[in-house]
Amino acid sequence: MKRRNLIQMGAATAAGFTLAGVPLHLLAAGKKGGVINAVVQPEPPSLMVGITQNAPTQLVAGNIYEGLLRYDEKVNPLPGLATSWTSNKEGTVFTFKLKPGVTWHDGKPFTADDVVFSADVFLRKTHARLRANLASVESIKALDPLTVEFRLKYAFGPFLGIFEVGSMPMVPKHIYEGTDFATNPANATPIGTGPFKFKEWVKGSYIQLVANDKYHVKDVPMVDSVYFHIIPDAASRAAAFESGKIDVVPGGSVEYFDVQRLAKLPGAAVTTKGWEFFAPHAWMWINNRKAPMDNVKFRQAMMFAIDREAICKVAWQGFAKPATGPFNSNIKFYSTDVAKYPRNVETAKKLLAEAGYKGETLRLLPLPYGETWTRSAEILRQNLAQVGVKVEMVATDVAGWNQKLNEWDYDLAFTYVYQYGDPALGVARNYTSANIAKGSPFNNVEGYSNPKVDALFEAGGKEPDAEKRRAIYLEVQKILLDEVPVAWLYEINFPTLYRTKINNLVSSAIGLNDSLGTASIG
Known part of the structure; x- marks a missing residue:
């Protein structure tokens, strides 16, 4: 990206824009005040996003902490x-x-020293x-305070x-310096x-956030308070939205067969x-x-056998689309100029014969x-059975799933990962x-x-020229699609349910x- 363009981006707030390029006049679409009731699932283990980066923590804490940058669609x-x-x-x-x-929420000024401490001291240790x-x-x-x-x-x-809040959250130096983080x-x-x-965390019930009346963007936030409700099962979460208790249901919080029904409510x-x-990307680990x-x-x-x-x-009720390879189509340098694997039972059987498959039973971890993930695994098992591959489903809880994959104690296993917008950030680590x-x-x-793949990923991360990076990552994709280290399944389009009164x-x-912060109730 050219230096000139980088400078121009920093002018967004001065040109009448606020968070992530939302025009200030749009914030006026709703009235000031009100409460948003949302679901968080499961209950986060912590709200210190510099130490804990799981999805529930980021959902809540990303509205408490901030990063140096935000990102558009x-x-x-x-x-x-x-600002620039x-x-x-x-x-x-x-x-x-x-x-x-x-300023920090306790009134102390935010300065360059906080940035240096956050990135070079705190997060290097914890993240x-x-x-x-x-x-x-x-x-x-820090060249000067700003x-x-x-x-x-x-x-x-x-x-x-x-530099987004989940990747590099700013933490207050005056609170954490010299302590056990x-x-x-x-x-x-x-x-x-x-x-x-x-404001408050009642364990097993809710987390309450309140408006920062000293926030550095005028007229933000628009609402007075946000409650994140902890509701233990998907059916109860769906019922809470249906009854009007809940205004916002983040993606993955209710079963997908309920989403379309709930979205049709008045x-x-x-x-x-x-x-x-x-860019959530799902695949099947192959040991x-x-x-x-x-x-x-x-x-x-395996790739030819699966009916994506x-x-x-x-299983996903249309809220996923077939993956074409190791790159999610939302990240940089994604290409379709690679080998294709449309479902073909006869080709799968032929390749199995050439591989010398002798009918061993393979263990599959859903x-x-x-239920959506269970249904996905059942369809995949049927697909493999149709080409002659014997599969035994091994049910686990989340801790058991983690342990088996940590120890490589599996044959086949479902997963999904985030790809963070760029192959150097979210793809290379898996290959x-x-x-x-x-x-x-x-x-x-x-x-x-x-x-060869190791060398290409290293070169792609170090190359500043976008077109040269594109060529490098095209070669990576071609090699991976030839060698199929995992069986890519689908890109997940997580659906968020919400009340239309929220702008x-x-x-x-x-x-x-x-x-x-940009949401309002109109």
């Missing part, structure tokens, strides 16, 4: 706590200008994903994609700079916006370490996230050999290793995780 960076940013032509020095007059993304960063310096310089060891192509009492009463302040609507940055899964023809047979269209239509390590269900769990509910590529 095309995953382009927009102003957040930083520039880089040198080599892409190795980035300078961010911070918004003046920003594994960001720590990996900062491997290219040589130094982070200017921060990130100096890189080498160009890192997706560098401007690591994991046990600091402030973790229970989070203090950020965001549009909402933490004053109800559904949207799939707000997931563009995460490459053991026969018959170590044979590429067996893995290709049926899974998307039947993802224990509800590079350096990420073959027990203890995580989200790295290279399949055990795939190809030095501007989703205003960024991470959706509800940082958009509630």
Whole structure:
């Protein structure tokens, strides 16, 4: 991205725009005040998003804390706590200008020292994903109270994609410096700079946030309070929305066969916006370490055997679309110029014969996230049975699923991951050999290793030129689709149910995780 364009982006707030490019006049569509009642599922273990990054934590805490940047639906960076940013032509020095007059919820000023502390001290220790993304960063310096310089060891192509609130939340230096970050009492009463302040958490019942009346964007937030209700089962969550108790049901909180019915209620609507940055991508892990899964023809047979269209239509009720390979179509450098795997039973059988498959029974771990995932696994098992592959379903709870994948104790297993807008941020980790390590269900769990792929992913991350990156990642996609380390299934379009009385509910590529400040009740 050219230096000139970077500077221009920083002018968005001055041109009558607020969070994530939402025009200020649209915020006036609703009246000031009111309460939004939302669901959070499951109950988050913590609201300190710098330490805990699971989805429920990000949903709530992303409206308490903020990042330097936000992202639009095309995953382009927009102003957040930083109003502008520039880089040198080599892409190795980035300078961010911070918004003046920003304060923490306790009234202390937000400054460049907080940025340096957050990124270079706190998050390097507590945030594994960001720590990996900062491997290219040589130094982070406060040039003055409102200017921060990130100096890189080498160009890192997706560098401007690591600044959203879940990836690099700003935390208050004056509260955390010199403390044990994991046990600091402030973790229970989070203090950020965001549009909402933490008010109360009644365990097992609700979390309440209230408007930050000192927020740095005029007329934001529009509502007085947000309650995140903890409701233990999907049927009860659906009933709460149907009765009017709940205004917002985030994606995945009710079963998909209920979504269309609930969306037809008077004053109800559904949207799939707000997931563009995460780009949820589902596949079936194939344990490459053991026969018959170590044979590429067996893995290709899996791809030809699976009826992705049926899974998307039947199990996901249309809220998913077939994946074409390792890249979600929402992330940069996605291409369809690769090998295709339409369902073909005869081709699958032929490849199985060539692979020497002898009828071994394979263990399949469904993802224990509800009936939709169970139905998906049942359809896939039927697909494999139709080509002669014997499959035994192994039911687990979430902890058991984690443990088995952590220990590579599986043959086939369902999963989905976030891809974070760029292959260097959310794809490489699943296929590079350096990420073959027990203890995580989200790295290279399949055990795939190809030095050429390793080299291409490394080159793609370090290349600053977009067109050169495109060529590198096209080659990566072609190799992976030939070698099929996993069986790609579908892109998930998580549906959010909401009351039509709520305006501007989703205003960024991470959706509800940082958009509630722009929401209003009209």
